[in-house]
Amino acid sequence: MNKTEYLLACLSEECAEVQKNVGKALRFGLDDIDPNTKLGTNGELILEEFYHICAVVELLQEDGIIRKPSGYWKREMENDKKKRVTKFMEYSKQKGTLK
Numbered sequence: 001m002n003k004t005e006y007l008l009a010c011l012s013e014e015c016a017e018v019q020k021n022v023g024k025a026l027r028f029g030l031d032d033i034d035p036n037t038k039l040g041t042n043g044e045l046i047l048e049e050f051y052h053i054c055a056v057v058e059l060l061q062e063d064g065i066i067r068k069p070s071g072y073w074k075r076e077m078e079n080d081k082k083k084r085v086t087k088f089m090e091y092s093k094q095k096g097t098l099k
């Protein structure tokens with residue numbers, strides 16, 4: 001395994017950790033705290049793991065493995081995603097799957 005593969009494995013793990021905490025939030029609520037670990041609310045843990053993703057992405061960018069976007073390009077991607085999510089949220093309402 002080389003460094004790129006190592007960092008990509010880390011990125012994959014961090015994405016899975018976000019996914020796990022989103023699942024917990026859907027099942028038990030954003031404000032729920034796991035009584036066994038007491039690490040924080042599900043909402044806090046989602047955010048924490050999101051920042052872990054950002055940290056690993058930065059390491060990949062620092063090594064030139066993936067490119068670092070300009071601020072403008074990053075905002076464009078974010079705005080575009082927000083528009084698509086909003087659009088499909090409306091579609092879900094029309095279909096009756098989102099109340």
Ligand SMILES: [Mg+2]
Pocket residue numbers: 014017049052
């Ligand atoms: Mg993590």
